[in-house]
Amino acid sequence: MPPLRDDPGTRSGEVQPGKPPKVQPTPIAAAQPAGLPAGVTFVTQAEGIKEYRLSNGLRVLLFPDPSAGNFTLNVTYLVGSVHENYGETGMAHLLEHLVFKGTPTSGNIMEALGQRGATFNGTTNLDRTNYFETLTNTGDNLAWAIRMEADRMVNSRISGDDLKTEMTVVRNEFEAGENNLIGLTLKELQSVAFDWHNYGNSTIGNRSDVENVPVDRLQAFYRTYYQPDNAVVTLAGNFDEAEALGLLAREFGPIPAPSRTLPPQYTREPAQNGERSVTVRRVGDLQALMAAYHVPSVRHADTPALLVLNELLGNEPSGRLYANLVQTGQASATGTLPLQGGEPGLLLGLAVLDKDDDMDRAQATLLSTLEQAGDKAFSEEEVSRAKQRLATQHAQLMTQPGQVGIALSEAIAAGDWRLLLERRDAVARVTAADVQRVARTYLKPSNRTLARFIPTAQPDRVEIAQAPSAQEVLRDFVGGKALSAGEQLDVAPAALEQRVIREDIGGVKVAMLPKETRGDRVQLQLALDYGNPETVREAGAAPDFLGDMLTRGSTGLTRQQLHDRLEAINTNLSVSGSGEGLSVSLDTERQHLPEALELLRSVLRGSTFPESEFAELKTLTLTALEADRSEPESVAGRELDRIFMPEGTRHGDLFYSPTLDEQLEDVRAVTVQDVRDYYTQVVGAGHAQLSVVGDFDPQTIRAAVPQLLGGWTSGVKYERIVRPLTRPAGVSRSINVPDKANAVYVAAQNFALRDDHPDAAALEVAMRVFGAGTDSRLWNRVRQQDGLSYGVGAQTSLSSRDEQGTLSAYAIYNPGVREKLSAALQEEFRRVAQSGFTETEVNNAKASLLAETRAAYSKDAVLAAVLLNQADLDRTFAFQQQWEQRLAAVTPEQAKAAFVKYINPDDLVVIQAGSFEK
Template sequence: MSSRSLRFTAALLLSSLLLTSAPVSTGWAQTAPAAAPTMTLPAGVKFVTEVEGIREYRLPNGLHVLLFPDTSAATFTLNVTYKVGSRSENYGETGMAHLLEHMLFKGTPTSGNILESLGKRGADFNGTTSEDRTNYFETMTNSGDNLSWALGMEADRMVNSKIAQTDLNTEMTVVRNEFESGENSAFGLLYKQVRSVAYDWHNYGNTAIGNRSDVENVPIKRLQDFYKKYYQPDNAVVTLAGNFDPEAALAQIAEDFGRVRKPWRTLPAEYTVENPQDGERSVTVRRVGDERILLTAYHMPSIRHPDMPALLVLDQILADEPAGRLYKALVQTKQATAIGSLTNTASDPGLLMYAAVLGKDDDTAPAQATLLKSLEAAGDTAFTDEDVARVRTRVVGSYEQLLSKPEQVGVTLSEYIAAGDWRLLFKLRDELEKVTAADVTRVAKTYLKPTNRTLGVFVPTPEPDRVTVTAAPSAEELLKGYVGRAAQTAGENIPPEPAAIEARTVRSEVAGAKVALLPKKTRGERIEFVMNLDFGNAQTVKDGGDAADFIAPLLTRGSKDLTRQQLNDRLEAIKTQLSVSGGASGASVRVSTDRTHLAEALELVKKVLREPVFPQADFDELKKGAIDGAESGRGDPQSVASQALARAFAQPGAKRGDLGYVSTLDESIEDTKAVTLDQVKDYYNKVWGAAQVQVAAVGDFDPQTITAALPGILDGFKSGVKYERISLPLVTPKSADTVINVPDKANAVYVSRLNFPLRDDAADYPALIVAMRIFGSGTDSRLFNRLRQQDGLSYGAGGSVSASSEDQKGSYSAYAIFNPNVTEKVVTAMREELAKALRDGFTPAEVTSAKSAILQEARVARSSDATLVGSLVRQAYLNRTYAFNAELEAKISAVTSEMAKAALNKYVTPENLVVVRAGTFGK
């Protein structure tokens, strides 16, 4: 419910990861070459270079390999980057690179269906396409044959993917459904049109999703030719990061990928250069929607250009929250609900873009005038050293956090590979540290000009003021002799098994809080900390629930002796992220920091929790954002369907104001409008406090640091009311099938649900989990295979079950997104697949595969410290340990086909389903 300061992220920069400043920027510095590491190399493989722990090798067939080992990780991430994207598409081929990305999951004659295989192995995976590259990645535990299988699979699909007409027939409709889903987004529609108008000739004017008719009609032969041309070893980079043995892994890569011969063809040169813009351009999109958006774009140079570091600093200073110039000029003055930036940095000149979001009925003229003045007169008011220093502090910390997570580095490198060389990531970081306030002022004056802008209407001018973007050096020239910095030291590896984690966890009670601590060495000495507070009761929630929703976001908007900006600056200085969430009956404080700054971070937790000031201006801003955000859901099929489904499961007979009542959208907006700041303060003063507390931490810390800080945070922080956990009766409404028409939406949604009595410690709960994993949870599930793989009806479809840990409350749900014209086919497929599962059950092979996937997914989840700390704090609340997880996983391992079928039939009864469909279904 916060006012959304939108940081729209684009293809390249890790959002705000890579911005810094210091002395004058005078171009790209040169550094000494890296020495080759001592390691036995496979025959024909050559060492290329090393930067900060990442080593590059080249195979005889032209394939480049990057290795970034981290023995403290429990997982590895394999990423294959192909230097081809939407910029390489010709007339009639838009969307081809993205469509081909989908097709490569269909499999090869050897590897079979890759989506199913990845799902069975519990992998976290995806494929993505941008203007300059396509990449595929999978994260798995380094156990069994996962690594060797993944390497073999990627080498196999590089040149042996089927790219068959039968697969295209279904996948084309899936991609079209993804295209239609994007058509539901007001910002997505505007963004696509602005890019199209901003470019005359370059393919950056096209989005990667492509043109609908091209996607629908692409001949299979053109798709096959595109694949054969670009999916070759000399046009690819394999990046392996995380837990693996470098020498053994390189040998395996050389064996698997080395079998692929170097192609005879030569890739065509891409030589189109966009002409300088001759004046202001405009575009207006008129579609059904619930908010107004302004989006302005300015041409800027390549990521390799010497001006880029200063431009990235400029972008951060303009669009930061709350110190950014746009935020102050538009959001704080209530001319807009939110602002944001989208920096389309790429290999060729891209776009610097800024947006402002307004209410549906707001007048755009004042906001448009303020937006353009704030941007195009930015260079008239000199930027300060303080502005630049704030960016440097944030980004240095962000970069260090990136390098502490090799799995993210591996995927992130794809963007810099596409721009010319992976080392550009480090080189750009170094150059950002040299940016001065004068550099920022200069680039603002150079690029933020009306004649370089796309927004509004075209205005002729007798004196064209053209911006010519000068050429950038090649990556080879830019990086000659570049070394980089010393790599971070790795942490330790705790096996992600319940027993191993429990053996390292220290549980105690401190200052009335249940505490679970897991100290261990981590990369970058990082720590994840969570504190959960329970307070209030049914009566307090009924009386003040709407006001209570504003407390958590206001706590970080300023404390005694610390303004919001001062708090943000301090957190950035100590490399810490602090967030507070919660409402009328509880709150959660989450901190991510490092060993050196843990004590100070906990002091800031105390100030935020116990010394709020509740600024009126921030409350007004949050309230307006909440109202505008609710209004924006009117025309969204998913929001409409979700609310209708929730209302179907409201407590029978509940009236407005009762705990079991679910409000309409109009009622919710009316209730929000009625909230006052005095009500917010009153609820905090009377109800908030440490009635019941759980604390957990995972990472590189001394337990004494936390146990010593807790009394200071909690002592005297008492709730003024008796705490009572709220538990409403289970609701089991009659079956219903509701169709809601939402005008002018290309994509529709199907959601269904039923409730039943069930706790997560029930004897047949493990069998139900296995049954639902086969039926609807995962890319190898029956629902996914039927609606996406077989029939091509949906980009996303699935189902799940949930069970309470405290009450006899369980539920089944299923969903799909689809084109409104195939709604009956979707409903039929959903009904038929559920009936088949209830009637015929599951095969032993399906059960074995599902159990393996569930257990591997659990191991992957426990490999993440952020996930682990959440589990520990939840266990503290439930008085559980990892012995419960171990027992649950043992029961899952023992599930048979008969048990899975019986559990599904016991709990899931089709005749009780409540179904809602929302979309543009016609008359």
């Protein structure tokens, strides 16, 4: 049988720990022994092995064989490397060494065992640690062995002095493992195959953890896991059952049951998302290839068939790997190994090559042999032969009680000792069809991790030096001159209006707010309006490239040179554009403002539209659009836009929203000349607004604006495009997007309302209570109460020019809770009409909205954006002051009335996109 390891969780198709597997034990009533020691309870038996339980939780297995000359006492603790936390790797194995150092009573256990002529050892693996000793059943050997094991269960010294000496021994074992090239490669493979689960950690641990582990953490680990309720004592071989049970009860029974609760092991490794690989290069004289595939726990129903598959692939000489690699001269040795445990593990295929062999050829053969196994049927004869080999191995094991006792450790760690017997019986039932099925299921490229060991004469490793302490680094640090401090700005609307300078400079609407800023920073924003319905309709996708292309090369400057110049003067510049206008943001320092404005003029008026840059940008745009095809957010958003198109709109019309394929074709059709033509014929500064906030001299702006924008006129008349208010009602659609763990809900509704209407403030308060914050009703219901979404909310946006308002709502969620999420959102929408808002909710919302607005005005970039918008709308901060007054006056009744007047749950357009079809 393969290694069996413990799994604290239970999944579909597995035997649950604590429940009998499919073996036929002797009925308990008939087998209940008489005269058991106090505190000992008979549990069950199977095939000559009896299980007892002590009152402190210790489990005892007795497997007597009077014909044996010796007995083997084996203690299995359900703790291995899987139980180690961060910084504790190798702790279970290190502890295995330290408990041999002895107790105050037993002295040095290794010496005592040697004096009695015992064969003994301790081993640690992923799920368990075990200690065994085999002695002759003479004298007091049995009594001494039981007493010693009970003693070291809870009384081992685990001292700092012992740790110092044994740590170097373990480190030497670690170093010996580093010399084992196959083992080293396997360690690297495991670490790549597992992202999260501790099966990806080597049992021996990380060198620095082993060298630096504090003894108090080691002691805490010992006290947690070395307890009777976490151990199974197995006694096999030559002994008297009654005597042995009495000794076990006498020595282990007084150990109190611990008060602690064992920490649960709840990490589950997610499915692998594609092929993985790792390469190891060390000095060596061979090459090695390993391919590992994730497989279920030992307890899973597929494991028996996987064990047979392991034999069919890895056996020598009948296995397929041997036939395809060794017998063809591509490798010198092959094999397979099931690295399974109580948790899902790996099935490994291995090929060892001479250092001059063709590794690529062998790799192709290894992978094709493994991954095509499900397509090349195994005969019933092959399967029967493999099953017979496994049955023979098990039968031979059962004739050696001492080895059975040790083998039971693996089954114990997997959940129940009887799994050793049940898995044998399950293997006997495996058919060729079962083997074929599991091969197809698990031996797939997407489930594979490949490791290659490549020998090299001079390994080129990069050793990362330990960094000095912060104190050492800062020993001679002085620091530079502190940045200039900014002023504390009064952000009340009336106070701000007194500071603003509004001017018309050569036809450009300019708003300036000079102020002291930290580091003498200046924020400048510029908006150019151009075009008309006709130019936008005829231009296609060309204007979408304007903003990016303007910064990709200008007269005398390449894209890189422009970036270098901007970085040299500590300036950030961004330009975005469309068929209707350009938006510019400039962030610089007072001393560099003139040079920054010169560079901005070069960008806006001297762009060369390099063809190579356009080709690169076009490819990037197409790639990004293609990526949208499989993103639920993009799919849902595009569908929502298309539903809100004016009725009868066709591709090429002004307000048409294209499908993804149509947009891709539009982008593919654009040439760099199309972009140049739109720029030269349509773009201009005839309708421009400029705002500046920060540490600057207004005279600098007055002088720069004519140079920046003067004389730049468009070849076409500007006409603002007014979008029609479309009001589709009651649409609900679900779109399946394959292979996405997260789904998205988006909803929208249009209504007629402008931001200066008296209802606007009341509706904003209503939406703040309903969905626009982490204290909103949607947040509290959907995220906090029901736990259905990480992000959920709703908001309204109102036009400042036209009577056009939009409600938008969103949520992300697991596709499995779609119905619950939809119902919760609908309930919250309808609850407003039923019960309105409380006074506390409304007062909190008003306070939050005012505080958020004032906080935003303290940021210069936001303030510059507000001034730019005011310049465009011919507004001042008087409008903001009026809004604050209206906000303060909103009552719960007004908030409810505004919500009910403009928001109708029955008229929502709802789009949900995600992996709804499994």
